[in-house]
Each structure stands twice: as C-alpha cells, then as structure tokens.
Amino acid sequence: MTNWNLAARAAKMNPSVIREILKVTEKPGIISLAGGLPSPKTFPVDAFAKACEVVLGHDGAAALQYAASEGYAPLREAIADLLPWNVDPAQVLITTGSQQALDLIAKVLIDADSRILVETPTYLGALQAFAPMEPQVVAVDSDNEGVLIDDLAAKVGSGADKARFLYVLPNFQNPTGRTMSESRRAALVEKAAQLGLPLVEDNPYGDLWFDNPPPAPLTARNPEGCIYMGSFSKVLAPGLRLGYLVAPTAVYPKLLQAKQAADLHTPGFNQRMVAEVMKGGFLDRHVPTIRALYKHQRDAMLEALQREMAGLQVEWNSPEGGMFLWLRLPEGMNAIELLPLAVERNVAFVPGAAFYASDADPRTLRLSFVTASSAQINTGITALATAIRAYPRST
Amino acid sequence: MTNWNLAARAAKMNPSVIREILKVTEKPGIISLAGGLPSPKTFPVDAFAKACEVVLGHDGAAALQYAASEGYAPLREAIADLLPWNVDPAQVLITTGSQQALDLIAKVLIDADSRILVETPTYLGALQAFAPMEPQVVAVDSDNEGVLIDDLAAKVGSGADKARFLYVLPNFQNPTGRTMSESRRAALVEKAAQLGLPLVEDNPYGDLWFDNPPPAPLTARNPEGCIYMGSFSKVLAPGLRLGYLVAPTAVYPKLLQAKQAADLHTPGFNQRMVAEVMKGGFLDRHVPTIRALYKHQRDAMLEALQREMAGLQVEWNSPEGGMFLWLRLPEGMNAIELLPLAVERNVAFVPGAAFYASDADPRTLRLSFVTASSAQINTGITALATAIRAYPRST
Numbered sequence: 001m002t003n004w005n006l007a008a009r010a011a012k013m014n015p016s017v018i019r020e021i022l023k024v025t026e027k028p029g030i031i032s033l034a035g036g037l038p039s040p041k042t043f044p045v046d047a048f049a050k051a052c053e054v055v056l057g058h059d060g061a062a063a064l065q066y067a068a069s070e071g072y073a074p075l076r077e078a079i080a081d082l083l084p085w086n087v088d089p090a091q092v093l094i095t096t097g098s099q100q101a102l103d104l105i106a107k108v109l110i111d112a113d114s115r116i117l118v119e120t121p122t123y124l125g126a127l128q129a130f131a132p133m134e135p136q137v138v139a140v141d142s143d144n145e146g147v148l149i150d151d152l153a154a155k156v157g158s159g160a161d162k163a164r165f166l167y168v169l170p171n172f173q174n175p176t177g178r179t180m181s182e183s184r185r186a187a188l189v190e191k192a193a194q195l196g197l198p199l200v201e202d203n204p205y206g207d208l209w210f211d212n213p214p215p216a217p218l219t220a221r222n223p224e225g226c227i228y229m230g231s232f233s234k235v236l237a238p239g240l241r242l243g244y245l246v247a248p249t250a251v252y253p254k255l256l257q258a259k260q261a262a263d264l265h266t267p268g269f270n271q272r273m274v275a276e277v278m279k280g281g282f283l284d285r286h287v288p289t290i291r292a293l294y295k296h297q298r299d300a301m302l303e304a305l306q307r308e309m310a311g312l313q314v315e316w317n318s319p320e321g322g323m324f325l326w327l328r329l330p331e332g333m334n335a336i337e338l339l340p341l342a343v344e345r346n347v348a349f350v351p352g353a354a355f356y357a358s359d360a361d362p363r364t365l366r367l368s369f370v371t372a373s374s375a376q377i378n379t380g381i382t383a384l385a386t387a388i389r390a391y392p393r394s395t
Numbered sequence: 396m397t398n399w400n401l402a403a404r405a406a407k408m409n410p411s412v413i414r415e416i417l418k419v420t421e422k423p424g425i426i427s428l429a430g431g432l433p434s435p436k437t438f439p440v441d442a443f444a445k446a447c448e449v450v451l452g453h454d455g456a457a458a459l460q461y462a463a464s465e466g467y468a469p470l471r472e473a474i475a476d477l478l479p480w481n482v483d484p485a486q487v488l489i490t491t492g493s494q495q496a497l498d499l500i501a502k503v504l505i506d507a508d509s510r511i512l513v514e515t516p517t518y519l520g521a522l523q524a525f526a527p528m529e530p531q532v533v534a535v536d537s538d539n540e541g542v543l544i545d546d547l548a549a550k551v552g553s554g555a556d557k558a559r560f561l562y563v564l565p566n567f568q569n570p571t572g573r574t575m576s577e578s579r580r581a582a583l584v585e586k587a588a589q590l591g592l593p594l595v596e597d598n599p600y601g602d603l604w605f606d607n608p609p610p611a612p613l614t615a616r617n618p619e620g621c622i623y624m625g626s627f628s629k630v631l632a633p634g635l636r637l638g639y640l641v642a643p644t645a646v647y648p649k650l651l652q653a654k655q656a657a658d659l660h661t662p663g664f665n666q667r668m669v670a671e672v673m674k675g676g677f678l679d680r681h682v683p684t685i686r687a688l689y690k691h692q693r694d695a696m697l698e699a700l701q702r703e704m705a706g707l708q709v710e711w712n713s714p715e716g717g718m719f720l721w722l723r724l725p726e727g728m729n730a731i732e733l734l735p736l737a738v739e740r741n742v743a744f745v746p747g748a749a750f751y752a753s754d755a756d757p758r759t760l761r762l763s764f765v766t767a768s769s770a771q772i773n774t775g776i777t778a779l780a781t782a783i784r785a786y787p788r789s790t
Contacts, residue, residue: 002592004504004643005504010649048451056444065634066628239457240662
C-alpha cells in the first residue's frame with residue numbers, strides 16, 4: 001500500500017468557494033451574478049487572429065521555443081511604457097496570469113507562521129495563493145476608502161512577528177468594488193514607509209474606470225517599497241493567462257528564480273500575441289469600449305437594485321469602475337443561507353464571507369455586473385429581491 | 396527604508412546553472428551543445444497556424460475566457476487515450492509545462508526537512524522545483540540501467556524520516572540519456588510497492604525513441620502508487636508550456652487545489668490549439684520525423700566522438716532516444732574547468748556536476764545532439780577534443 005504522506009501545507013489548501021458555487025450555478029437557465037468572468041463580448045478575437053498569423057508567420061520558431069524566464073523583452077518594454085511612473089523594463093517579470101505573481105510573492109516573502117496583512121474583505125484568490133506558505137493572515141479594518149491607517153499601525157507587529165507585507169487592491173477592489181481615495185493612498189504609502197512595511201499592490205481592474213481614472217498607484221509613490229501586479233485578463237482576455245509584476249531590485253532576483261522553478265517561463269507565443277495586439281495603440285481604442293459596456297451594465301444593476309430592493313433595508317455601493325458591486329443584507333440575514341433561495345429562483349451570487357480572512361460579515365454578498373447582459377441583470381436582481389423577501393425572518 | 400524580509404526558502408532558490416551557462420554561450424559563432432532546446436525544425440508551425448484559425452474562428456470566446464483548473468476536457472481525454480494504460484481522464488491535470496507539475500508535487504508532498512529520493516545524477520529543473528519546499532534530497536546510487544534497488548531500500552528511511560517519494564526519469568534521462576531496463580523497472584515498482592514508497596515518474600522524452608520504444612512506464616505497472624508526468628514540449632513545441640500529470644485519487648484533489656492557487660488554469664487557448672493539432676492522428680505522422688532527425692544527429696555525434704576522441708581516454712554512452720549524451724573525461728579532469736577552454740574554441744556543454752544532488756562526479760558533462768545541426772555537431776566535437784587536449788594535465 002503506497003504511503004501518500006501529504007505535506008502539512010496541503011491541509012491549508014482548499015477548493016475555491018467561488019468555483020464550487022459556479023459549479024452549482026451551471027444548471028441551465030440560471031443567471032449568474034457570481035462569477036468574475038469578463039464579458040466575452042470584450043475579447044478582441046479578430047485582433048488575436050491577426051496577431052497569431054503575424055507571430056507564427058514571422059517569428060514562429062522563436063515563439064514556439066523555450067525562452068527567458070523574465071519574459072519577452074518587447075512585451076516587458078511595452079508594459080514599462082504603459083505604467084504611469086518611471087519603470088525600468090528590467091524590473092518587469094512576466095507571469096502566467098497575475099495569480100502566479102501571488103504564488104511567487106508568497107514563496108519569496110512568506111515563512112510558515114509569519115504575519116501578512118490584508119484588507120477587510122480581500123481577494124479570495126490571494127488568500128488561496130498565500131495559504132500554502134502557511135502565513136498568519138491578519139485582516140486590517142477597512143472602510144469605503146480602503147484600509148484604516150491606525151489599524152494598520154496597530155497590527156503590523158514587531159520583531160520576528162513583523163508583517164512581511166500588506167496586500168492591497170486599491171482600484172475597484174474584488175470583492176467590494178471600492179476604490180482607495182487619493183488621501184488614503186498618500187497616508188498609506190507614508191505610513192508603510194515609516195513602518196518599513198512592503199506593499200503588494202494588485203491592480204487588475206485599474207483601467208476599467210467609468211467616469212474618471214483612479215488616483216495614481218501606490219507603487220508610483222514609492223517604487224522601492226512596493227511590488228506592483230498587473231494583468232491583461234481584464235483589458236484583453238483572461239484565457240491567455242498573461243500578467244506581470246514590477247519589483248524593486250531587493251526582491252526581483254528571488255522572484256525570478258521562483259518563476260524559473262515554477263514553470264520556466266510564461267508561454268512565449270502568448271507573450272508575442274499580446275505584444276503584437278498592443279502595437280499601434282490598440283489598448284487606447286479597445287479599453288474605452290470595455291469601460292462603456294461595463295458602465296452601462298453597472299447602471300443597469302443600480303437601476304434594478306433601486307427599483308427592486310425598495311423597502312427591503314438592503315444596502316449597496318456604486319462602484320466607479322471594475323466588475324463588482326457589494327451588497328449588504330438586512331440585519332439577521334445570512335448570505336450563505338440566502339444563496340439556495342436565490343438559486344431556486346435562477347440567480348446566483350457569491351456570499352461575502354468567502355472574502356474575509358477572519359470575522360466575516362455574514363450579511364454581505366458580491367454581485368458581478370459584467371458577465372450577464374443588462375437584460376439578465378434586470379431579471380437576476382428581480383429574482384434576488386424575491387429570494388430576499390422569501391428569506392425566513394426571525395422577528 | 397522598506398524591510399524586505401525574505402522567506403527562509405528564498406535562500407534555497409538559485410539561478411539555473413544551465414541558464415547562466417547559456418548566457419555565457421550567447422557569444423556569436425559559438426556552437427552550443429549545452430542547451431536542452433528541441434530543434435526548431437521540428438515545430439509544426441503550419442499546423443499551429445491552422446489550429447489558431449480553427450480555435451479562434453469556432454471557439455474564440457471560450458478559448459479566451461477563464462476556464463477549469465483541471466484543464467480542457469477534450470485535451471484531457473486525448474491524453475488519456477495516448478497513454479499505454481487505462482487512464483481515467485478525471486485523473487489528468489493539465490499543467491503549465493511539466494515544470495509546473497514538479498512545483499505542484501513539491502508543494503503537496505514535501506515538508507521542510509522531509510526526505511525525497513532522486514537518481515544519480517538527476518534532472519536539474521526538478522531539483523530547482525523541489526528546493527523551495529526545503530526537502531532533504533537523498534541521491535540513490537544508479538548505474539546505466541537506473542537506480543540501484545538495494546541502495547533505494549537502504550536510503551528510503553523510516554518513520555518521520557521516510558522518503559516522501561522517489562523522483563525518476565526512466566526514458567532517455569536528462570542529463571545522461573540512459574534508459575531504465577525492463578528488469579529494473581519491474582524490480583523498482585515491486586520494491587517501491589513493498590516499501591510503500593510513491594514514485595514520481597517524469598517522461599518528457601519517451602516518444603523520442605530511435606529504434607525501439609522503451610519499456611512500459613512505471614505508472615502503468617502500479618497507477619495507484621505513482622504520479623506520472625508528460626509534456627508536449629518535445630513532441631510539438633515547448634513555447635506553448637503545455638504539460639500534464641496523472642495522479643491517483645489519493646493526491647489528485649490536493650494537486651488540483653495547488654494548481655488553482657498557482658495560476659488558476661493553464662491557458663485555454665493553448666490547450667485548444669494542441670487538442671486541435673492532435674486531431675486525426677497528427678502525432679503519429681509528426682513524431683516519427685522528430686525521431687528520424689534526432690537519430691541522425693545522435694549518429695553524427697557518435698561518429699564525431701569516435702573520430703575525434705580517439706586516444707583521449709574519454710568515455711560516452713549511446714542513447715537510444717531523447718536529446719542528450721553523457722560523457723566522462725579522463726581521470727584528473729574537471730568539466731567545470733574544461734568549459735572555459737571549450738568556450739574559447741567556440742563550443743559549449745553543461746558540466747555534469749550541475750545534475751548531482753550530492754557527491755558530483757566532476758569528470759562528467761552533458762552534450763545535447765538536437766539543437767545544433769549535424770555539421771555543427773561535427774565542428775563542435777572537434778573543438779571539444781581540442782579543448783580536452785589543451786587541458787593542463789598534472790601528470
């Protein structure tokens with residue numbers, strides 16, 4: 001009998017709650033406001049097809065060969081050019097989606113039982129990526145503008161227990177859709193520098209603003225104190241698994257070695273496809289169409305919520321970009337218990353509890369306004385309101 | 396001043412010796428017998444171009460969307476069909492190159508200081524993938540037929556120190572090019588089962604046989620006791636980063652969770668491209684052309700060695716497939732010291748010491764016969780012989 005003795009860290013790994021919910025919601029006819037899937041309408045299929053032709057026609061052998069772990073040089077340069085501060089392409093590392101950047105950061109910065117700080121709530125995928133390295137995850141209290149500076153200072157720890165970093169998603173956060181204000185960013189960067197605390201800034205949604213671009217990234221304010229993560233998943237397509245990080249020289253070499261050990265390099269073919277698509281200012285023309293679509297769908301969701309939730313004592317925010325809206329049920333309700341009532345009525349969402357490192361608010365839930373159409377959003381929110389009305393109240 | 400406090404495991408990460416050598420050998424005009432790069436002549440560029448058209452034309456939105464962590468179902472089925480034992484597609488996990496399979500296995504099976512067993516010598520990329528999880532790596536003595544069963548039994552350990560697995564590459568091994576014999580395979584599987592020792596079987600080169608296919612995989616003999624790793628890098632192209640593992644139900648769910656945390660999923664576009672290319676028995680027509688080319692180049696290297704190394708007391712083997720040949724210098728010589736003499740003469744190789752977990756044989760070196768052409772191999776081996784003659788002898 002083979003003795004499959006699993007590593008202790010395997011006990012920390014868990015299937016994504018969201019992916020489990022998505023399986024439940026695959027029944028025909030259900031409107032899913034649960035998933036974080038970009039609208040496939042936004043995928044530039046024709047531009048990719050043309051890019052494939054060019055890449056395989058002109059550079060096929062190199063695109064299909066083993067390549068440098070750092071990434072394809074022209075793509076690294078294009079990324080450095082895109083970013084709104086002075087970035088040396090040598091500090092850009094191409095990753096297999098920005099999820100991989102989280103994995104590499106975890107490997108390089110987290111020891112078992114070391115402290116890391118996250119927002120309240122935070123991105124579930126980050127918690128999953130960090131978990132195998134067995135950190136002690138401490139949630140910093142947060143309001144609508146992001147993490148609270150005083151609570152950050154109170155929780156940073158000291159000595160061997162000093163936090164390794166704060167993981168933060170300032171723009172149109174997943175799950176809440178909230179955006180960190182200019183004043184909070186300035187205060188956070190100042191306090192982090194004072195504490196010597198590294199910041200890990202995740203920015204997959206920053207380009208998806210509706211009326212005004214968000215304030216400058218944290219990293220732009222202190223590049224030596226931050227690792228910045230970006231992604232092409234939301235502005236081009238997630239199925240190519242193409243993300244990147246920008247790291248200071250203090251950590252870049254180790255992140256690169258971790259990358260090499262993890263998968264040698266990100267597919268060179270995909271890197272060339274994206275570099276080819278980006279030529280000639282394509283993103284400047286393409287991304288506004290995504291913004292317009294998502295703004296339209298956010299508006300549809302806000303209108304439906306105002307109409308359907310009247311009198312139900314439900315609260316929600318109005319995200320200024322991104323893909324998600326955050327909703328809070330009336331006192332006494334639990335979003336996990338609401339979910340089956342909603343699924344019965346053909347609508348799905350993600351209970352907010354999934355996104356808390358600790359002390360979850362059971363009344364919260366996340367709604368995506370980008371995967372379903374405006375018409376489906378209307379129907380879905382109507383069904384959600386019906387489910388809320390059907391929820392057994394204890395009073 | 397930001398306090399970048401690195402994890403202890405970061406000290407175990409090192410840049411690949413091979414990649415550092417490859418950088419040295421990028422000077423113009425050098426013939427590299429060092430790299431493990433498949434010949435770009437073997438990349439089916441036209442078939443990929445056609446597959447891109449089909450995938451983006453018929454299934455573009457799905458190819459570019461987020462997808463299941465397990466992988467693209469038709470590809471998992473095609474892989475199960477390819478393998479020479481009864482494989483349930485549900486046990487196939489698509490990975491971002493087989494390097495990622497090593498990373499996932501390390502995360503799920505290695506605790507800090509736990510023992511793992513490897514061949515002598517072994518694949519450097521595996522040592523790199525395992526290192527961040529901080530195992531105690533124990534090298535099992537090996538001969539031309541693979542690991543020695545008695546030494547395996549002596550080194551397996553017991554109790555908390557019992558080895559978590561033996562990592563083994565039975566076909567046309569990297570770096571030695573050797574193949575495990577039928578009788579050794581049978582003995583190894585029997586002994587491992589008796590010891591309760593899991594086997595991790597890596598098979599990137601198995602299809603590249605020259606005259607006769609190698610004996611059946613270890614996993615085919617005991618699927619519940621083995622994790623099997625395969626790759627499309629050598630039979631199609633490495634630049635797509637597409638590999639897979641087959642694991643028993645005792646470990647598959649944790650490997651899947653580790654995969655999800657590592658990069659969510661392998662690019663769906665690439666998976667569909669390969670599934671499309673494989674249709675209609677493409678590999679049955681394509682792989683024989685690779686075998687013929689590599690056999691021709693192996694023969695060129697063997698002929699050049701026989702001609703040029705006469706009287707130099709150099710030994711080498713005659714690989715029956717794969718990409719590499721293993722050479723041993725005369726007593727008193729050190730391949731690391733030979734390298735600069737060779738590079739001066741415009742030829743590069745990888746010193747064998749890189750591939751030993753411990754007690755390296757400094758006289759060994761690895762030669763690739765697939766990246767350079769036959770003519771270059773001839774010139775390169777001539778230059779290598781000149782370098783050996785120029786090596787200062789102490790006697």
